[in-house]
Amino acid sequence: MKFFDLYRKDRWPHMFCPGCGIGTAMNCFFRAFAESRLNQDKTVFVSGIGCSGRIPSYILADSLHTTHGRPIAFAGGIKLANPELKVVVFTGDGDLGAIGGNHFINGCRRNIDLTVICINNYIYGMTGGQVSTTTPFGYYTSTTPYGNKEYPFDLSEVAVAAGANYVTRWTTYHVKSLTKSIKKALVKDGFSFVEIVSQCPTQFGRRNDMISARQVFEWLKKNSVLHKKAHTLVEDHLDLNLMGKITVGEFVERNREAYTKVIGVRK
Amino acid sequence: MQGNEACVEGALYVGCKFFAGYPITPATEITERMAWRMHEMGGVSIQLEDEIASIAAIIGASWTGTKAMTATSGPGFSLMQENLGYACMTETPIVIVNVQRGGPSTGQPTKASQGDVMQTRWGSHGDYETIVLAPNSVQEMFDLTIEAFNLSEKYRVPTIVLSDADIGHMRGKFTVSEDIKFIDRKYCTKHVEHNAFICDEGLVPEFPKFGQGHRVHITGLTHDVSGYPKTTDPEIHAKLVSRLVKKIRNHSNEISRTEILNPKADTILVTYGSPSNSVFEVLSENHNIGLFRLITLWPFPETEMKQIAKTAKHILVLEMNLGQIYWEVERIARQAGCQKVELFSKIGGEIHKPDEIIKRLKNEVL
Amino acid sequence: MVTVINSDYCKGCNLCVVTCPVKVYKEGDKPSSRGYFVPKIVNVEKCMDYKRKKGEKKKCELCVLVCPDQAISWSNE
Structure with a gap:
């Protein structure tokens, strides 16, 4: 499978800013999708609003670009009505952590067979760089001109607590591990959650003394630490997330039976 | 049987295979009865975390070619407005039952009202048209639910059954007429990747069901006939939205019943x-x-x-x-x-x- | 096998320059037709020789995976 077998070549070059991590996430997703030999005609891609919401419009498959925060609810309907379809959700930190938080935690709890890929760039990119629920403490955005005074959400830890079957987080720097994890998430039964911490040089970097994509990229690299090692590094502040660092790795792997199987959906 | 229960039977009779709802007085009986009757009929009935998720789920289900329905009352219907507009924009056939209660806000949960009439028409932002039916008896709760499915399938538009607490809780009997017609949406027979929203004078495009290899992109953004977002072209927006409105207004003589x-x-x-x-x-x-x-x-x-x-x-x-x-x-x-x-x-x-x-x-x- | 940068897609973010373990790429100095500074390929032979593991002749492909604009590919010239 070549890259443009899965993506719409007629829409290239895509609309994302120079250096945006979404392109990297798309590469990794493509690798994982091609390697897991899934049928693109039996896969539906669902997304919400925001930069991440535009990904399905580049994918050559049935895709549903929905309202802000609701992709998990739409995706659940698709999966339950036709369990033969593989359903992949692309979402962002604003979409998933703020307006769609309720659908996110209940989606994890309900454990419908979905693969949710969240591109977390710490900011609302499309609307011009407003603070998000994952913006680190003290960082600047267009609505926190004196620095963010709220502590951020740790989306992966939330997913673990809410009962998702598979939870993993990587940054766009960890392309190899990320690809491996997406592949695992795609074949995993039940609700699997992949958080991709990504650089937004245009909105996040620019306001936080990281003018180029390169600088944000290196900042991600410098601040990420493997989840397994994180416990020894715990600091007494929560500025980046619960660990004070971008913890990466696989957070949980459970084998709860998927909702569709529990209720025995017939078709 | 109660009006609400007759509504469930009507939906199942016409072949509804997916229901998503959230408990709310005075529409709860629909969600309750669906939970066990849908199971018997081999469909899926699910109680979701809120009304927004409920309407989202039925829109998703409808795109797989399933007849889908949700039921709610005023406060829940207010929450659904954004996705109601989404269903209009993406031309998704769905049925919403609104068992009205006194408003505004939480109002009178157990009392009847007809306060949502304008909301069904103007509740979501932007220009759009929906079809709204108002039953007045247990018999009509059954008949008009069927009619609502038929109209929504025919015109690819969300259709609302605007009942109220009195009709929903009214007890009575209904008869199943022998000449009930079922209308199913027209599915695409050809591959429509770049032409998902092309239509004839009827103004209703054929439905590209998910999972058939059509590879269509469906979005709530202003889109052209290919389904791709084209948000800045005034002509494309005018053409799309006027078609969405005209497909109902031009057929209003066929739809209207008095x-x-x-x-x-x-x-x-x-x-x-x-x-x-x-x-x-x-x-x-x-x-x-x-x-x-x-x-x-x-x-x-x-x-x-x-x-x-x-x-x-x-x-x-x-x-x-x-x-x-x-x-x-x-x-x-x-x-x-x-x-x-x-x-x-x-x-x-x-x-x-x-x-x-x-x-x-x-x-x-x- | 030669690395190619598609200047129609490249937006000049230079992430390939950061990522490449053997410094194959160098920041560009001339704008492309779309106005972006497309990186130059300077040490292509280093990439040819680079092996991810001993005895394994597989490209690391980090640049291909990281490139946000899908501009980097391999050509059989």
């Missing part, structure tokens, strides 16, 4: 939903009064209304709100030549009693 008695009478009572039951009682004793009952609220049966207003001298609109459909009636009736158009509104949860109607008519007419 019940008319004594059309040549001088006094005409205009009503819909539960107050019409009182009006029937008034009519049984006063043969000189006419009835114009709206079965389809939107699109408004303008042609029939005009016809009536040409000969009528006095039109009295009975509503359980402070005047919503009244303005539509007044506008049309005045154009047609009837100058005396009045509103008899009653809010608080009770329907107009027959003697109240007679008293009102005596004050005004006799």
Whole structure:
């Protein structure tokens, strides 16, 4: 499978800013999708609003670009009505952590067979760089001109607590591990959650003394630490997330039976 | 059987295979009955985290080619507005049952009202058209639920069954007529990757069901016939939105249904939903009064209304709100030549009693 | 096998320059037709020789995976 077998070549070059991590996430997703030999005609891609919401419009498959925060609810309907379809959700930190938080935690709890890929760039990119629920403490955005005074959400830890079957987080720097994890998430039964911490040089970097994509990229690299090692590094502040660092790795792997199987959906 | 339960049976009879809902008085019986009846019929019924998720899930389900429905009341219906607009924009056939209660806000959960009439029409932002049906009995809860599915499938538009607490909780029997027609949406037969929204003079494009290799992109953004977002071109937006509106307005004569008695009478009572039951009682004793009952609220049966207003001298609109459909009636009736158009509104949860109607008519007419 | 940068897609973010373990790429100095500074390929032979593991002749492909604009590919010239 070549890259443009899965993506719409007629829409290239895509609309994302120079250096945006979404392109990297798309590469990794493509690798994982091609390697897991899934049928693109039996896969539906669902997304919400925001930069991440535009990904399905580049994918050559049935895709549903929905309202802000609701992709998990739409995706659940698709999966339950036709369990033969593989359903992949692309979402962002604003979409998933703020307006769609309720659908996110209940989606994890309900454990419908979905693969949710969240591109977390710490900011609302499309609307011009407003603070998000994952913006680190003290960082600047267009609505926190004196620095963010709220502590951020740790989306992966939330997913673990809410009962998702598979939870993993990587940054766009960890392309190899990320690809491996997406592949695992795609074949995993039940609700699997992949958080991709990504650089937004245009909105996040620019306001936080990281003018180029390169600088944000290196900042991600410098601040990420493997989840397994994180416990020894715990600091007494929560500025980046619960660990004070971008913890990466696989957070949980459970084998709860998927909702569709529990209720025995017939078709 | 209760009205709400008849509604469930109607949906299952027409082949609804997916239901998502959230408990809310006075529509809860629909969610409850669906939970066990849908299982028997081999479909999926699920209670979700809120009404927003419920309407989202049925839109998703509808894209797999499944007939899908949700049921709610005022507060839940308010939450659904954004996705109602989404369903209009993406031309997704869904059915929403709104068992109205007193509002605004939490209002009177157990009391009937007709306060959501304008909301069904203008609740979501932007220009759009939906189809709204107003049942007035247990029988019509069954019949109009079927009708709602047929219309939504035919025109690819969200259709709303606008019931109220009185009809929902009314007990009665219904008969299943032998000549009930089922309409299914027209599915694409050819590969439509770049032409998902091309249509003929009927203005309703064929439906590219998910999972058939059509590889279509569906978005709530302004899109061209390929389905790709084209948000900055004024012409594309104008063309798309006018088609969405026209596909209903141009067919309003086929869609609209009314019940008319004594059309040549001088006094005409205009009503819909539960107050019409009182009006029937008034009519049984006063043969000189006419009835114009709206079965389809939107699109408004303008042609029939005009016809009536040409000969009528006095039109009295009975509503359980402070005047919503009244303005539509007044506008049309005045154009047609009837100058005396009045509103008899009653809010608080009770329907107009027959003697109240007679008293009102005596004050005004006799 | 030669690395190619598609200048129609490249937006000049230079992430390939950061990522490449053997410094094959160098920041560009001339704008492309779309106005972006497309990186130059300077040490292509280093990439040819680079092996991810001993005895394994597989490209690391980090640049291909990281490139946000899908501009980097391999050509059989």
